[in-house]
Amino acid sequence: MTGRSDEQGADLGRRMGLVDRFAYRFFWSLLWLLSKAWFRFRVVGKEHLPRDEPYILSPVHRSYLDTPVGGMVTARRLRFLGKESLWKSRLGGRFLTIVGGFPVERGTADRAALRACQEVLERGEPMVMFPEGTRRFGPVVLAEEMHAGPAFVATRSGVPIVPMGIAGTDHAMPGGSPLIRPTKVYMVVGEPIRPPVVEGRVPRRVVEELTEELRQALQVVFDEAQQLAGRPARPRPEEADTSGE
Numbered sequence: 001m002t003g004r005s006d007e008q009g010a011d012l013g014r015r016m017g018l019v020d021r022f023a024y025r026f027f028w029s030l031l032w033l034l035s036k037a038w039f040r041f042r043v044v045g046k047e048h049l050p051r052d053e054p055y056i057l058s059p060v061h062r063s064y065l066d067t068p069v070g071g072m073v074t075a076r077r078l079r080f081l082g083k084e085s086l087w088k089s090r091l092g093g094r095f096l097t098i099v100g101g102f103p104v105e106r107g108t109a110d111r112a113a114l115r116a117c118q119e120v121l122e123r124g125e126p127m128v129m130f131p132e133g134t135r136r137f138g139p140v141v142l143a144e145e146m147h148a149g150p151a152f153v154a155t156r157s158g159v160p161i162v163p164m165g166i167a168g169t170d171h172a173m174p175g176g177s178p179l180i181r182p183t184k185v186y187m188v189v190g191e192p193i194r195p196p197v198v199e200g201r202v203p204r205r206v207v208e209e210l211t212e213e214l215r216q217a218l219q220v221v222f223d224e225a226q227q228l229a230g231r232p233a234r235p236r237p238e239e240a241d242t243s244g245e
Contacts, residue, residue, distance in 0.1 A: 050192060081129075082104070155195040163190040
């Protein structure tokens with residue numbers, strides 16, 4: 001694949017040996033204990049996570065904590081994209097690889113990054129892809145902020161997408177804050193969304209329809225997580241202010 005060094009390819013394709021498995025289990029268990037004590041997190045719908053097949057976990061993204069805390073929903077190693085610069089330190093890069101990260105060269109075309117994700121899934125490993133791309137704000141998952149990456153990769157790889165709502169991480173670590181507050185976090189896992197079977201090139205229409213289906217499912221689980229966290233319910237369209245009419 002173009003745009004990725006031999007070392008990056010090794011990180012992407014590395015299978016965990018016995019030492020790596022032990023190290024991953026140790027770090028995951030440590031983070032689980034810390035997260036449970038600090039955030040008292042609760043997972044709803046964990047049974048929706050596929051057990052014996054790869055999948056794309058697609059959470060809402062409201063905080064930098066979404067990746068480490070969201071990874072506590074399963075003991076399976078979840079793979080995730082990371083900037084190549086994070087692997088400059090040999091020790092730091094080794095740690096990121098063990099916990100599931102793989103580097104993508106900064107400035108690489110989006111299609112190269114998506115191809116890397118497809119390779120991970122074809123190896124039978126689940127991975128995290130945030131459909132909103134970067135951190136967003138507010139209780140609504142906006143259509144214009146959705147990225148087509150998860151839908152495209154899921155269709156190309158033939159794997160399900162699992163939507164997940166997360167509430168509380170934005171209060172635990174608001175944007176720009178260096179502090180992590182002890183706030184209760186709720187994670188709601190939705191039912192897997194199976195992409196249509198497509199032979200050859202993936203039509204844009206299929207990706208757009210699957211992305212919208214994911215957005216709607218993501219809004220449902222996000223609403224549920226918000227309600228569990230005691231946040232005000234998102235107004236329904238028919239309840240919107242019509243005072244100007």
